[in-house]
Amino acid sequence: MDQPTWLELSRDADMPIEAIRAHFTGHAYDPHWHDSYLIGVTEQGVQQFHSRRKQHRSRPGTVFMLEPGELHDGDAIDEQGFTYRMLYLDPAFVRQQLLDQFTDAPQSVELLFARTLSGDVGLARATFDAFQMLHDGEGKMVREAALGQLFSALTRHSYWRKPQRIYHDNPLAHQARAFMQDRLADNIGLSDMAVALGVDRFRLSREFQAAFGLPPHAWLIQLRLTHARRLLAAGIAPADVAARSGFADQSHLGRWFRRAYQLTPARYQRCTNLPD
Missing domain, CATH: 2.60.120.10 (Jelly Rolls)
Incomplete structure (x- = not known):
């Protein structure tokens, strides 16, 4: 990027x-x-x-x-x-x-x-x-x-x-997405998710990317960044946001946040009008 x-x-x-x-x-x-x-x-x-x-x-x-x-x-x-x-x-x-x-x-x-x-x-x-x-x-x-x-x-x-509550096209991919949403802040691995869902990780990764266009790890990063962005907008300190969003620490959050949004978490949080 x-x-x-x-x-x-x-x-x-x-x-x-x-x-x-x-x-x-x-x-x-x-x-x-x-x-x-x-x-x-x-x-x-x-x-x-x-x-x-x-x-x-x-x-x-x-x-x-x-x-x-x-x-x-x-x-x-x-x-x-x-x-x-x-x-x-x-x-x-x-x-x-x-x-x-x-x-x-x-x-x-x-x-x-x-x-x-x-x-x-x-x-x-x-x-x-x-x-x-x-x-x-x-x-x-x-x-x-x-x-x-x-x-x-x-x-x-x-x-x-009307919302689609039951997914017939690719139930495994939707189960994996729900698994990650429920464990947003946990340090989960693809192998952990595969065991929990009773499939091998290669099939899990393949079906997830076919359904959502991204491999599971990339989709999880997007989910965590989205959650972090909302917490920052609510005024929560970046260090706490990192812990609550599944990032290892504030520095880890900062690296991913700058890559995605071109701003540091702290600068994003205090913005009202930020010409660069």
Whole structure:
């Protein structure tokens, strides 16, 4: 993963939202996932990435939409690089906001996006404006109004699906994922998980990567980083975050956190607006 040419990060004081603006050249980031909904707009250049087993190219004015857990990477296609604005939105917050828009939406549903990219000019403008209001720290009512416009525009690009509680396609992979989620802070090995699930570790690794796009160890690191990020945002000391997220110590957390987010845990924690 290359370092961004520059990066700005702000966290909303009242709502579970982060706003990031960044510029990358070359290889931007390796395959990874987030536990948030991502809504962004490419400002300049062409952002090339893989998601949903397809290659996408987001050009200036294009909106890109990613669901929680959706694997994606990122690259620039030329030396000019690319610039984007992006909002990280908490799933429960997004669901409630859109349920308010869909007065007849069924209960116990998952929100999905109909497509990854959109040329919807209204959605692009609403995303741009919501980002700017949050990033500039406008008054709460102004920020809420901008988000209301964004969620209203998103209704044209979302749909509901009943959660899949039973997995018939690859039950072993989902069992392994649940195992890691339950033992997030433990020093578990692939061999430990294989024994617990009654399979050999080669089959376990193969089926997990086929289902989720990453080998188990890489997926576990992503899970731990996501958990650490939430704890840091809640104001918990980095040393305690490391212990509660499965990292050996604060230094270990710091190395992985800088690699993933281009910031130290302490700097991320105290950010309100961080031009790099």
